[in-house]
Structure formats: structure tokens, C-alpha cells
Amino acid sequence: MAIKLEIPTALRPFTGKQASVEFEAATVGEALKTLTTTYGDLRKHLYNDDGKLRSFVNIYVNDEDIRYLEKENTAIKDGDTISIVPSIAGGR
């Protein structure tokens, strides 16, 4: 299944400045694993030391938060978009 992963500005330095990447994956967890294997420096920004997704980084499949789906086991289908949306605080 070809799915698109949207990379936020803050994490683009770790994906060779790419705003989105495409992978084959059947679940969100698989897609993120492929992503963090391909771009190793991204790992610590998405996962904590226990291998859990960090609580200031949300993952969406299309417009839905995976916390309200099957989390990392959420199945994805061809054409789905996974978005990584980290917390940002700038305002001045």
C-alpha cells in the first residue's frame, strides 16, 4: 500500500528537507518504523526512550488522530495520508 507521510517543518532537517515521503505500509506503526529506519535521526523526535510515541507529537491518518483509532495498529489503505503534527509554541 503506497501511503504518503507529511513531515512538519520542525522535522524536515531530518528527512533531507523533504516535506513528504512515500512508503509501502499496512499500519501506521509500520509506516513510522520504515520512516525512522530510513531517517535514523528522526527516531528520538518521535519516540521516547521506552519506544513509545512522544506525547507532544500527534499522528493523524487523514484528519483523524490515531489515539482515537487503533493507535499504531491503525490500518492504512492506498492513498491515505499520515501526518506528523508536533506541538509548536512560537508567537512573537
Add this chain to the structure above:
Amino acid sequence: MPIVTGTTAVPDVERKLSKEEIQRYSRHLIMPEVGMEGQLKLAKAKVLMIGAGGLGAPLGLYLAAAGVGRLGIVDFDVVDFTNLQRQITFSTRDVGRPKIEAAKERLAGMNPTIRIDTYETRLTSDNALELFRDYDIIVDGTDNFPTRYLVNDACVLLDKPNVYGSIFRFEGQVTVFHYPGGPCYRCLYPEPPPPGLVPSCAEGGVLGVLPGIVGALQAMETIKLILGIGEPLAGRLLLFDALAMRFRELRLRKNPDCPVCGDHRTINKLIDYEEFCGIRGEEVVPDMAGIPEITPRDLKARLDKGDDLFILDVREPHEYQICNLNGHLIPLGELPARVSELDSAREIVAHCRSGVRSGKAVEFLQQAGFRKIWNLKGGILAWSDEVDPSVPKY
């Protein structure tokens, strides 16, 4: 559920628009969605803006222009030259003035019919509830995680909507938190990132127009809430990507386990937000213990003596173009791969903008076996302050 309740001091019937006000708000009044009724709602509304910076600039201008009857502004900062690229409420002659003073003057000049209350203070757990209590809507235009969690919790505790906007480089997020029954900031992000992981605008930069767009969106949502028209941006997170010029919308759900607005609340009063965000006191600067340092003055003295010092600049090429000390440029990220360009027999002074990145470079080079290496204390900013003021600061 009405967001704006009329003030008790001025009953609804007594507030009438003057002839001058009718002219001023003519373009509102001729729209049935606003009309006289809507304009009077605006006149009676009380909105508190947290921050008079990048987001606060368009916010303040539009809310004042629209005739929001009482506008509160909380900020403790002073206008500086780096603000002028985006904070369009300020003029060059305002540099050095308190932001709230310059903002009040500008907004009152534009609309003398509204009341502007300024609070020159840092928003804290001790003053937030008292400050918020008088207002109907809180608009969050701050620039740091502790204040954002503080604003959120105070809004939930007092049951007030929080019109939220945040920006990073080319990207913005906008939503209305704690709209009656809706999700709050903690529902979206239960915890902040650890300090240092996400760069601030000061470190990461921001395109000047971005806060203009995001702040204007916040102003629009605020005015819609006051008028009670349209569909509020609640339960939806609007993402804006300026480079792609694309708006996207994500679903934002109320978290039943949210510690502040969920079913089993564990936060019933304001907490220590610096501690919650892992920041204690002023110790945001990474630990420099064990890293040998040289002050700009000492470096200058040694260079003047003709000592053979190798200056290593670990900033990025675009920063080198702004100003440099004629050093050898190897960005921090490339250092491991380019360490062979350095001669460990020579004395090396590493520098960056403020001394943090070069501290990491010195640490790395020490581990790689370099012994005669120093970090320039305070970076090129300190060099400009203490040695050569002709070097521009950025």
C-alpha cells in the same frame, strides 16, 4: 451558549452607538450578520490578549478596529529592532519602549472609542485567574510552552474560550480551545516537548508575514465568537503551511482522560508550569560545565599579541553571510564528517551565535582527542557586545 455576557455596569439598553461610531462601523452595520445588534455585542465584549508580539500585532489592530469595547493586553517585553520585521503595531521610534505602552498608543490612535487596559507583567499562576476573570475571551499569542499550558488551564478553570494560534518558521496552527464542551490544549497535547528539542522563533526564525496571517485568523475567530455567527474553529485544528500555501484541517477531540477538562480531573488549580515543562529557573542554557571557555576580550588580546589561534565557526553558511570573525566554517552537523580539516596540534577557538552550539562542538572535539580547544563564551553576540560593536547582531 452565549460566550459574551453583557457587563453588569452598563446594561444592554444604555449602550448606543454615537453618530461618529455609526460612520466608523458602517461596513459592519450594513451586513445583516453583524448589524447594529452585532456591533453592540462587539462594543460590550471584553477580550484579553496574552502577548503583544507577532500574533498580538494583527490581533490587536483588528480587534481594536472592529470596535471590541474592552481590550486587555498582557506583555512585559520591550520593543527591539528584531521585532520590527513582523510586529506591525510598532514603529522604529518605539524601539526601547514597553510593548504594551507602544501598542496602546497605536491602538487608541486608531480607535479612541474603545477601552484598552494594559498589564505590564509576566503571566503567572499567581495572577492569571485574577487577570482573566474580567474578560469573556482569552486570545493566546504567547511564545512558550509554560505560558500556553498556563493560559489553557486558567481558561478551563474559569470556563472561558481560548483562541489559540502558534507559529514556527513557515507553519501555523490555529484553533479555539475550550469552546463550551469542546477540547482543550491538553486534549491535543498532553505534555510539552522537553526544553531545547523544539527551537523557538528566536532560534529558528519566522517569516514575518506568518504571524500576520495566523494572528488575523485568531482575530476572525474571536470576532465570530463575539457575534455568535458562523462555525467556530472548535474541535478542529487548522494547519497552515505558508510554503505550500495550503490550509488543512484535523479533527480535534475532547480527551475523556484529560487531566484538566476530562471526566476524572486531577488538575483543579494552577500549577508550576515551568516545572511542568521541565524548565527550572533560568537554567534553560545547557550545562557548560567542563567545557573550557575563553571570553571575547581574552580572545581579542591573544589575537592582538599575534598568537596562532585557529577560529572555528560552527554556524550555518547563511549565518556566516550575516557576520563572521573570518573563521573556518564547519556547521555543527557536519563536524563529525569533516573533523580531518582540523589540526589538533593548533589551538582552536570554536564559536557560534551565542555559544551553545560551539559548546557542543568543543565537547565533541574533546572526545575526539582535541586538547587545545576553547569555546568562545557568549559567541559572536558577545564579541559584538564586548569587542567589536561593528559586528551586527542577529
